[in-house]
Amino acid sequence: MTALLELSNVGMAFDTPTGRFEALKDVNLKIAAGEFVSLIGHSGCGKSTVLNIVAGLLRATDGGVILDRREVSEPGPERAVVFQNHSLLPWLTAFENVELAVRQVFRKQKSKKEMRDWVAHNLELVHMGHAMDKTPREISGGMKQRVGIARALAMQPRVLLMDEPFGALDALTRAHLQDSLMAIHAQLGTTVIMITHDVDEAVLLSDRIMMMSNGPSATIGEVLPVTLPRPRDRVALADDPGYHRCRQKVLRFLYEKQRKVTPLSGRQEPAPSCLTGTDAPPRGRG
Amino acid sequence: MVTMTLPDWLASCRDLMRGKAGPAQQQAVLRQLVWPLLGILLFLLLWHWAARNIQTSLGQFPGPATVWEQTQALYQEHREARQREVAFHERQEKYIETRLAQQPDWQPVRRDYTGAPTFFDQIGTSLITVMSGFLLASALAIPLGIVVGLSAGLHAAVNPLIQIFKPVSPLAWLPLVTMVVSAVYTSGDPWIAKSFLNSMFTVTLCCLWPTLLNTAVGVTSVSSDLINVSRVLRLNAFEHVRRIVLPSALPMMFTGLRLSLGVAWMVLIAAEMLAQNPGLGKFVWDEFQNGSSQSLGRIMVAVLVIGLIGFLLDRLMLALQRFLVWDKSAARR
Numbered sequence: 235m236t237a238l239l240e241l242s243n244v245g246m247a248f249d250t251p252t253g254r255f256e257a258l259k260d261v262n263l264k265i266a267a268g269e270f271v272s273l274i275g276h277s278g279c280g281k282s283t284v285l286n287i288v289a290g291l292l293r294a295t296d297g298g299v300i301l302d303r304r305e306v307s308e309p310g311p312e313r314a315v316v317f318q319n320h321s322l323l324p325w326l327t328a329f330e331n332v333e334l335a336v337r338q339v340f341r342k343q344k345s346k347k348e349m350r351d352w353v354a355h356n357l358e359l360v361h362m363g364h365a366m367d368k369t370p371r372e373i374s375g376g377m378k379q380r381v382g383i384a385r386a387l388a389m390q391p392r393v394l395l396m397d398e399p400f401g402a403l404d405a406l407t408r409a410h411l412q413d414s415l416m417a418i419h420a421q422l423g424t425t426v427i428m429i430t431h432d433v434d435e436a437v438l439l440s441d442r443i444m445m446m447s448n449g450p451s452a453t454i455g456e457v458l459p460v461t462l463p464r465p466r467d468r469v470a471l472a473d474d475p476g477y478h479r480c481r482q483k484v485l486r487f488l489y490e491k492q493r494k495v496t497p498l499s500g501r502q503e504p505a506p507s508c509l510t511g512t513d514a515p516p517r518g519r520g
Numbered sequence: 521m522v523t524m525t526l527p528d529w530l531a532s533c534r535d536l537m538r539g540k541a542g543p544a545q546q547q548a549v550l551r552q553l554v555w556p557l558l559g560i561l562l563f564l565l566l567w568h569w570a571a572r573n574i575q576t577s578l579g580q581f582p583g584p585a586t587v588w589e590q591t592q593a594l595y596q597e598h599r600e601a602r603q604r605e606v607a608f609h610e611r612q613e614k615y616i617e618t619r620l621a622q623q624p625d626w627q628p629v630r631r632d633y634t635g636a637p638t639f640f641d642q643i644g645t646s647l648i649t650v651m652s653g654f655l656l657a658s659a660l661a662i663p664l665g666i667v668v669g670l671s672a673g674l675h676a677a678v679n680p681l682i683q684i685f686k687p688v689s690p691l692a693w694l695p696l697v698t699m700v701v702s703a704v705y706t707s708g709d710p711w712i713a714k715s716f717l718n719s720m721f722t723v724t725l726c727c728l729w730p731t732l733l734n735t736a737v738g739v740t741s742v743s744s745d746l747i748n749v750s751r752v753l754r755l756n757a758f759e760h761v762r763r764i765v766l767p768s769a770l771p772m773m774f775t776g777l778r779l780s781l782g783v784a785w786m787v788l789i790a791a792e793m794l795a796q797n798p799g800l801g802k803f804v805w806d807e808f809q810n811g812s813s814q815s816l817g818r819i820m821v822a823v824l825v826i827g828l829i830g831f832l833l834d835r836l837m838l839a840l841q842r843f844l845v846w847d848k849s850a851a852r853r
Binding site for chain 1: 743746748751752753767846
């Protein structure tokens with residue numbers, strides 16, 4: 235297997251007022267083209283940090299990331315990100331949000347009409363064709379996330395990075411979007427890295443599940459290949475013993491081997507995600 | 521996406537008259553029309569009563585009735601002045617015509633009418649001055665605010681200066697501005713009056729700060745998620761400012777602009793009074809020095825007009841904000 239994306243000995247340390255904090259250590263990962271990989275772990279273990287390093291939004295302090303035999307040094311549209319809270323520009327319509335990305339990526343390759351068609355095509359792909367002219371505040375959370383996915387897909391990324399894309403949605407909406415994502419992945423063969431802390435979501439969607447140990451010095455503890463045949467159907471899988479075995483393995487890892495011991499009182503370890511600054515809650519706009 | 525909508529209270533009244541007003545609309549009419557009118561009425565009564573009980577060396581303090589009389593008188597004076605001006609120009613043309621008939625090689629000289637400015641002329645002068653000063657301040661403060669907001673280092677460098685200059689009263693700036701304008705702008709036949717420049721620069725110096733500060737804050741508080749979007753899309757610096765920073769900062773920027781325009785109007789009146797520069801401030805000061813039995817009434821007219829114009833200027837900015845800013849909720853404050 236030739237790897238499309240390779241993380242070798244990636245480490246990340248932050249300088250904090252109380253000293254150096256090593257969030258990640260020796261993260262090694264090889265992902266083949268077309269693979270769907272999810273990263274699962276307890277909150278604060280550094281999942282987002284790994285994703286942000288792949289995205290180029292953070293620079294690793296050790297090791298490096300290679301995509302298509304080139305080292306990743308800055309963010310770029312070939313590693314499109316679907317952010318947890320959609321991150322749509324609130325003053326633009328759904329169409330204009332996707333258009334901004336398309337214009338940026340295909341300015342030199344496509345004509346104006348081709349770009350418009352490409353925007354519309356991607357919005358249709360996520361079933362948002364009917365609400366192209368709505369602004370983000372006029373549509374629901376699930377719809378916003380669909381537009382966010384359309385924007386990322388429209389960049390035709392080599393790797394699609396998803397940072398807990400469905401974390402903020404209700405269970406039904408989440409199931410819908412998971413099904414959409416599976417269909418799109420089957421149709422386009424996009425390479426995907428997805429962060430999640432939902433065990434069912436990880437098993438349902440992934441080809442491989444990377445289970446991360448708790449920080450500090452978090453790393454990939456175990457890798458679970460999910461060999462369930464595709465297309466997968468959530469209802470049929472509910473009775474599938476293979477599905478349950480996978481589920482159980484992840485649960486064991488998370489709740490037995492890497493049980494997060496949180497003292498009820500006293501000081502808590504600062505979560506590394508708070509230190510990255512990239513997934514801090516957006517500040518109010520007065 | 522511009523839709524013409526009636527003001528809230530007018531829409532409520534329309535519903536009331538069409539007989540399709542529910543309790544909510546009745547409440548709205550009460551809140552938006554009845555209570556404000558009652559408030560104004562009560563104020564007029566209190567004012568009337570208080571005015572009757574205040575005797576000054578210039579006679580009784582003007583009540584609402586006196587002010588209304590003086591408003592009419594000021595309007596009358598304005599119309600008479602206009603008629604005199606028209607008559608002056610007619611006389612001049614007639615004179616030139618007859619003289620040219622007698623002496624065809626004579627080069628006619630046309631002179632401007634030089635009557636004293638009326639109350640309404642002074643309003644015009646003040647409005648032009650305040651808008652010029654405000655626009656100049658905005659043209660300086662918005663770009664500077666964006667640059668300061670984008671660079672943490674520059675922000676740290678500029679912030680102490682802003683904090684020191686922000687609370688300076690216009691009256692302190694005025695002598696400096698006057699001297700500098702006289703020193704720098706030395707034209708025998710000035711195209712723009714020096715007094716206008718003095719007032720304008722004083723206004724500019726005082727109303728820079730709210731726009732500058734609020735723009736900078738708006739720019740620094742752009743959501744980090746949107747900044748990440750911009751980085752992933754590899755927007756260049758110009759596109760980043762145009763597509764992400766400016767729209768994000770626009771609501772805060774407008775808050776600053778509204779504050780600035782309010783400051784500008786207050787500062788201008790004070791500056792005109794102190795420097796005897798043409799405008800409403802000078803009108804007030806002249807009436808005060810004049811000291812006739814009508815003076816206080818006329819000053820009171822000016823006070824009300826100043827307040828009304830200040831209010832209208834703020835509404836103008838609000839309308840502009842609603843038109844330009846995507847975040848409609850910010851404009852409701």
